[in-house]
Amino acid sequence: MHKRAVFISVLIAILLPVAVYLRVWDYYAVNIAKWDDHVLKRTLLDYLQVKNLGELIGVLSVQHNEHRIFLTRLAAICDYAYFGQLDYKHLMFFGNLLLLSVIFLWWRLLRHNGKSLFALVPVALLWPTLANWENMYWGMASIQNFGVVTLTLATLYWCLKGPWSYLAAGLVTAALAAFSSGNGLLALPIASALLFLSREPKKGAVTLAATLLTFVLYFYTYVKPDYNPESRAGAWMLFKGYMAFIGSFAEVFPVKGRQDTSVVFGVILFLVSISIVSTTTFRLLRNQYKEHYLKVTDAFCLGVMLFILATAAIVVWGRAGFGLEVLLTSRYKIYSFLLLINAYLFIVIPIRGSFYHPYVSGVAVLCLLFNVFSYHYYLVDAYNLRKFMITSYFNQVYDNKELNPFTADTTEAHGLVAKPALFYERFLPLIQNLTNGKTTGNLQPQVNSIAGNTKVIVDEHRIKVENESDPSQRLQDSGVYLLLSNARRYYLVPTFRERNRNRKQLFFKQQYFARGFHSEHPFDGLELDPGRYGYGLVLQKGDSTGIMMYKDSLSIPEYAAGVRIKTNW
Structure with a gap:
């Protein structure tokens, strides 16, 4: 009876942060297109002209800026096909579910390493928070930015797990990651390198071949976009930008100088990451594992670290010239949290004995404090974003003195998107x-x-x-x-x-x-x-x-x- 009560308490501690996250999302989410969301109307128009599967794949994989947003377009088409109109709030919900599904993946990893459900509590407190507000309330970005993380982690996990059936699943998620966001192209090369490092050359060769095929398909019709302005930054700005990017989780701390705080914690996290990368690489090279899952865990943690560090390098190289503020934007914070959680998993999994519960309890308390800080700090951003969205929509649709909506919209896309119900209509x-x-x-x-x-x-x-x-x-x-x-x-x-x-x-x-x-x-x-x-x-x-x-x-x-x-x- 005591064990059941403990289990229920731990389960509540995990599910409660998820429920709070979804409740806060629902409170501020609104069915209004933000910037790139508008391109999905073109996707629906093209979808309505599709005559065969080949044309449908072409519509789904067409280039958008420097990305191919396959998964976002697929979600939009499915939403339109089922409901009769596209609802951007549905896209946001799907993207947030992709984010939350990673918690289950980490639970699988912890369980296979003999850890109890209690070890998942810090993850549930840290992963779904309002620090992700920009992705939470933006249909396309929600699926793209959350989805590429989820798909890449699934790719690494399945490719490394063992059976060939899991490898096949990993190749599918890797292709989806690559064609859903540009940094998803990193998933297959990292998985291939890890398989060779884990002394599984056949799987490594198959993954390498899939990598080459994916790159050929991705860049076959690729055109370098001219939508984004060039960014130029010196070596010092690149260094500060890189450290701020990976330490951006610390922006929420109630201290002055949030940029400097992010840089300091970024340096700490970077050193921890280098330690994990070198340690796991050395252990994989020695290959003296008593259990297969210990090797899978080491390779997975190494792969996640490489994915984050490489993504940080790509983003900072392209954005550092616009200043640290751009690199601290909510869209990128998911990688800082991922780095934190990966470091936590790397440390907690080997712990045995009496130190296990005090360690997890201590980390859980720190994560609870961070969770509280996050909702208090970023609530203002969510509030201001909603006001921006609903007033932008007003100025788009009420373009006449009689306040009749959509009189200027005579395009084919007029009826494709569901109309939101907003307070000012009253x-x-x-x-x-x-x-x-x-x-x-x-x-x-x-x-x-x-x-x-x-x-x-x-x-x-x-x-x-x-x-x-x-x-x-x-x-x-x-x-x-x-x-x-x-x-x-x-x-x-x-x-x-x-x-x-x-x-x-x-x-x-x-x-x-x-x-x-x-x-x-x-x-x-x-x-x-x-x-x-x-x-x-x-x-x-x-x-x-x-x-x-x-x-x-x-x-x-x-x-x-x-x-x-x-x-x-």
Whole structure:
């Protein structure tokens, strides 16, 4: 009975972080295309013209920037075929399931090495957190960036496991990894090298042949894209960028100097990685394993390390010239966490005896603290991203004074994507009857009070909103928006919140946001026409709304549009 109670407690400790992660994802996810997501409409149009399997494979594997997003396109087509319309939130959900499935793979590895379920608790606390917010809430990136990690780990695990049937499965996942994200091309060469190092030359030769075939198929029609600007960085910036990339998990720590903190922990992790790489390589060369699974574990840990270090080198080489901030972006943090967990597995698996439970317990406490830090720190990013997404969507679809959606969208793709239900649909009738100096809605006193402490400023290039006093801590869609109105149409502009730097208020009073809000938007970013604009504030609190229009107006001057990065959608 005692063992069953312990098992249930451990299982809850593993499943609870997963449940929290999915709940937070569902709270902020919205069915709106972000940037590259728009290319999936072209995929669906091409899919509807497909006549045979060969054409379908061509549609799935067509190049997108420097990648071939096979798995993302396949998920989009399946979602459209089943539901009748594409829902980007479904793509996000699938991508997050790919992330969570890695926990099961690590459990298999731990179990085959004689470890109890308890050893998985630190992994469940560290792996699914809000630190992954950008991939969590972006359909294409969710499948691509989470998927390539999951597929590469599955490739290494299955190729090394032993039976030829697992090797065949590994070759399939390797091909999917390669054709789903550019760094997935690393999976097969690493697996091949590990098989030769593990003294399995036949499997190594088969994997090497599959590597050559995959590279030929990938680059046969490959065209170097010109969508991304060139990045140039010196040796010092490359070094700092590399260390920041692999130590980016530490950005969440409640200390000053998050970039320097990431670099310091990156150096530590890099030294740990080099130690693991050299140790496992030496052991594999000696080949004095008493059990087959010990060799599989060593080769797997080595392969994961090589994949992370090589991916870091590729990303840093191409992005370091844009600054450390780019390398600390949420999209790349998955590799820093993967490095941490791989190091943990390498250490915990050999532990036996009385030290095992205290060690896992200590690591679990540290991971729990990190989990709490992560949700407190990155909640602001998830909140701001949602506001950006829903206001961008408003400005795309309500392009007329009558606020009729999609009047300008007469393309074939118009009905392919499911339309999201958004909070501002309820107050659209209030806007049309609103004039300068008037207030409407059921939050009139509150919005008037906030407007009195808010500055709206226009200069030669941008429009800015500044407020330093609003104490609101409401989440999701609640907050303040700037409303612009000219003779042709309306614009809804987001305002953003900053993190609360007061640790006492943040952790003990759950005050995630600093007082006030702000925004700064270039005219060409909003695609504003020069001329006179009425302007006001929209206050949203749950299902309640207050809208106040200022008495005066703003003048948007003639401006030169900035250089835009070329896109393929």
